[in-house]
Amino acid sequence: MAGIYIHIPFCKQACSYCNFYFLTRKELVEPFVDALIEEILSYRSHPFSEQIIKTIYVGGGTPSLLNHQQLKQIFDALRDVFDIDAEEVTLEMNPDDVSVEYLNGLQDLGVNRASMGVQSFDPALLLFMHRAHDPSEAEQALEMLRTANFPSFTADLIYGNPGQSLDQLDRDIDRLLSYNPSHVSAYSLTVEEGTRLGKQVELGRIDVPDDDIVAEHFDLVEKKLLKKGIKRYEVSNFAMPGKEAIHNSNYWRHVNYLGLGPSAHSLFWADNGACRWSNKKDIKLYLSKDWDQLIDEETTLDLVDLAEERLMLGLRTVEGISPGEMKSLYGYELTEKQLEWLIGQQKEGFILLDEDHIRLSAKGLKIADYLILDLISKR
Template identity: 55%
Template sequence: MSGLYLHIPFCKQACSYCDFYFVTRTSEREHFVQRLIEEVQEYRDTKFIDEEVETIYFGGGTPSLLEPKQVEQILQAIEQVFEVDAREITFEMNPDDVNKEFLGSLKSVGINRASMGVQSFQPELLEFMNRAHSSDEALRCLELLSQSRFESYTVDLIYGNPGETKEQLNDDLNRLLQFNPPHVSAYSLTVEPKTRLGKMVDLGRIAPPKDDRVAEQFDLVNEQLNEQGIERYEVSNYARSGREAVHNSRYWEHHNYVGFGPGAHSFWWGDQAIRWENKRNLRGYLRDRNLREEEQLSYEQLAEERIMMGLRTAKGIGFEELSQKYHYQLNDRQQKYLKKVAEEGKATVDDRIKLTDKGIKLADAIILDLVTLH
């Protein structure tokens, strides 16, 4: 079973924290859709169509800048090339693009999961993040979504903005929880170097939030969502039972997937494991078909990736999987380190390693220590 990812590289404006690949000129949308369809067709007669497609994900960028008709054309092209039995077809959207008719049309062309980029309901934080939508638009959109025919949906929130208070986050969570969402992705703001936010931090215009403050906000998110039965299954992802995102969970488990569009990544583990990335260049993508960078991955690299992704999930990672699928054995130093981490209450270790609530906040540091001891 494989997954397909479609990168739609258009945005109305640049959010201050974002380092995904996108352009703000949207006039090339139709040309892009035709090129994307050609890229899908190029996979005909390759080994990448051998596995049945279980999930499809429209990400970006802003997929909701496409017309439903264009989405339908893309899905039809996929079905002509791949064998599709998709249990989940997710579509990312921004509140300012959505109305009842748009949601209904997407549902009719086959989308069954919506992903709404709300990030916050606080006007000053939306302005700081340079989001294109208002707080009212986000609320109206969630109302539409909760009344829509979508079987599932998810809402993105960002916390840990510089200057963000606990009260503001609490208010965001309360507003969100009124809608009883089946799935929430809550990310702590990261400062990426080439973004507007990164530049402001470099120039000393703003100070990034302190770690202890972010940790406090993480606890608040965790508590509030857990109380409503929306449980954390990955460091930034929370769901009601049975509503976990299938597509993203497959990435964490090294399932095969193919990405289309500029900047999209693909991963395929057949005789060998390979990953490739389409270059982050729309002009080039529209002109040239072979702008890909490919790398082969060793068992050691794969095992490290699996540890990194697995330890961020509530399921953790099993020793048997590590040794059988990845030919990876933990050495004495790693075992000693894990024992210490478990004694400190940051992990549980039996036939699997799982980080606790205390450990998950330090996931990046624990993972780094663990893999560098190999």
């Protein structure tokens, strides 16, 4: 059982907060698709070709910049090389790219889940984020998903923006919920080094909201989504029961995954550990189709490495982690010091302990990264 992630590194323009690898050179799209197909074919004799592929996620960048024929070529190549029995096939898209015809074409290719990059319906915030769409395009795109009877979709929402009021956020959430999303990914605005936003903050041109304001924003998001039956299952992800993202959930559970395209990451289990590698962020090298040179770094992870990573990923989910599973899969047992720490955090209301599960409480999930690092350091 495995998943495939494909990185499409093209965007119309740079969003102010984004630090993903992307390009705006549309003339490279066609040669990129040719190279991507060659990379897919290069895995014909790799152990991944023997895996049953249960999920495919096409991300970026902006995959919806690719036309139907280009996407068909990619999916045909995937089916030629891999044993695909996909439960979930997701494609990220921007509101200004889609039409009902385009969405119907995606379904013909087997795409059954759309990831719509809404972020906000507020024109001033969209301008601040340097998004390519406007509020009306976002609403039209969500209506098109309904018209095309798309099986499932998720929408992205960003909160904690400079100057964003609770009333603005409240309106954003209400407008999104009017389209009955089954899944919402809600992210606090993060200032990343090397981005347009990062530079503005560094120069003192923008002040980001303090933690208390961001916490109020998050509480509003969670409260309003919960009223619609959309429950949090991971720090930043909310879903109707049964509509959780399978592909992303498999990342958190260390299911094998193959990354294709520049900057994509892969993980493959071997005896007593796993191998992780990534592709270089270099479109020129990628278009040269020199696959041996494309690998940026290859790391062997032993069971302790994997166990600690599983702790970090699993405790960010509402499901939490099972000490029994940690022992059986990784040979990892919590130390007396860690157990004492857990009991102390339970008394403080940050940790929930029951039978064979460790979870963070709603209070604990707000400071998940801090708590997880503290737990690991106690070993």
